Amino acid sequence: MRYTKDHEWAKLEGKRVRVGITDHAQTELTDVVYVELPAVGKSVKHGEPIGTVESVKAVSEIFAPASGTVVEVNKTLVNQPELVNKDPYGSGWMVVLEASDPKEVSSLMDPAAYRHHIGE
Amino acid sequence: MLATTEGERPILIVRDAWLLDLGRRPYREVWEWQKSLVDRRADDRIPDGLILVEHEPIATLGRRGKREDVLDPNLEIVEVERGGEATYHGPGQLVGYPILKLPDRLEVKQLVTDLEEVLIRTCRDFGIEATREGPERGVWVGRKKIASIGLAVRRSVTFHGFALNVTTDLREFLKIRPCGHDGGIMTSMAESLGRKFDLEDVKASVIAHFQGVFGFTLRRVDVSELLRERPADPKRHRP
Numbered sequence: 001m002r003y004t005k006d007h008e009w010a011k012l013e014g015k016r017v018r019v020g021i022t023d024h025a026q027t028e029l030t031d032v033v034y035v036e037l038p039a040v041g042k043s044v045k046h047g048e049p050i051g052t053v054e055s056v057k058a059v060s061e062i063f064a065p066a067s068g069t070v071v072e073v074n075k076t077l078v079n080q081p082e083l084v085n086k087d088p089y090g091s092g093w094m095v096v097l098e099a100s101d102p103k104e105v106s107s108l109m110d111p112a113a114y115r116h117h118i119g120e
Numbered sequence: 121m122l123a124t125t126e127g128e129r130p131i132l133i134v135r136d137a138w139l140l141d142l143g144r145r146p147y148r149e150v151w152e153w154q155k156s157l158v159d160r161r162a163d164d165r166i167p168d169g170l171i172l173v174e175h176e177p178i179a180t181l182g183r184r185g186k187r188e189d190v191l192d193p194n195l196e197i198v199e200v201e202r203g204g205e206a207t208y209h210g211p212g213q214l215v216g217y218p219i220l221k222l223p224d225r226l227e228v229k230q231l232v233t234d235l236e237e238v239l240i241r242t243c244r245d246f247g248i249e250a251t252r253e254g255p256e257r258g259v260w261v262g263r264k265k266i267a268s269i270g271l272a273v274r275r276s277v278t279f280h281g282f283a284l285n286v287t288t289d290l291r292e293f294l295k296i297r298p299c300g301h302d303g304g305i306m307t308s309m310a311e312s313l314g315r316k317f318d319l320e321d322v323k324a325s326v327i328a329h330f331q332g333v334f335g336f337t338l339r340r341v342d343v344s345e346l347l348r349e350r351p352a353d354p355k356r357h358r359p
Contacts, residue, residue, distance in 0.1 A: 006225055028226040034184050034203075049274075052183070057203040057257045058228040059183050060273035 003114035138169035192295035202280035204270035212287035
């Protein structure tokens with residue numbers, strides 16, 4: 001598992017990257033009430049917004065942790081956005097990308113670096 | 121509020137920020153300005169700032185807003201990118217849009233808390249005891265909502281903001297279902313105290329508390345000063 005400074009996690013599954021927000025992010029954001037996800041087939045660049053999450057009356061962006069193509073989105077979140085809070089690394093996943101360069105993911109923060117980033 | 125220590129002595133860092141006090145302006149025009157200012161703030165071409173404005177009557181729908189929450193077909197509707205559901209803007213309501221760069225996306229929760237604090241202190245200046253204790257975020261007087269909050273963050277910069285009912289005609293809220301509630305849930309400063317208010321007095325109080333809570337010194341600017349240069353990105357106006 002790798003992490004971004006914007007509190008997303010990225011998990012390599014072969015050439016694919018599964019993306020969600022971290023447990024720390026969901027704890028800080030509190031109740032996620034809305035998730036907006038990209039269309040399957042959309043090509044995205046590293047660092048580009050690929051969706052939004054809303055909590056505490058604020059909508060903020062989710063960014064692509066790597067360049068590639070969106071191959072899966074978690075449609076369950078449309079009706080059950082609370083899964084992001086309940087199971088951020090499991091059923092609360094958001095997007096799967098087919099990465100054009102999986103090395104982009106390996107260069108993100110490792111768990112120790114992310115723990116340092118959030119001051120743990 | 122930012123504070124640091126030099127030796128034993130705590131020092132408050134006061135940062136310069138701009139204040140765009142627009143008087144009464146149509147919603148869509150100010151919405152376009154907000155988006156331009158977000159880009160300019162993201163590119164560090166302008167510092168943080170605050171827009172204060174009063175709008176002509178309009179209903180806006182946040183990301184979760186439903187068109188059926190606007191009950192009056194004659195009320196103009198705009199669908200926007202902020203959090204929250206349906207709300208109404210109109211004369212007598214002081215609307216504030218903080219354009220602030222967040223060092224970390226998770227600070228958005230603290231920002232909502234800080235904006236509530238500004239509005240609670242403003243109400244207190246006029247003898248109104250307001251709290252955060254309601255069914256959702258915002259500012260409440262008893263069981264009624266006096267101010268609504270709905271924000272968006274793009275490229276780490278905040279926009280949209282708060283709406284404080286000063287002398288708002290509360291019957292207008294009956295034309296919508298504010299955040300899915302019955303329109304009767306809304307109140308105003310005028311209704312809370314049963315007297316008239318001058319919006320300018322309330323504005324002065326909001327400015328003072330915004331400076332205090334956020335550690336800013338606000339400098340009045342006009343919109344042409346903030347948007348003076350040509351936009352950096354020519355693709356900006358593409359849909």
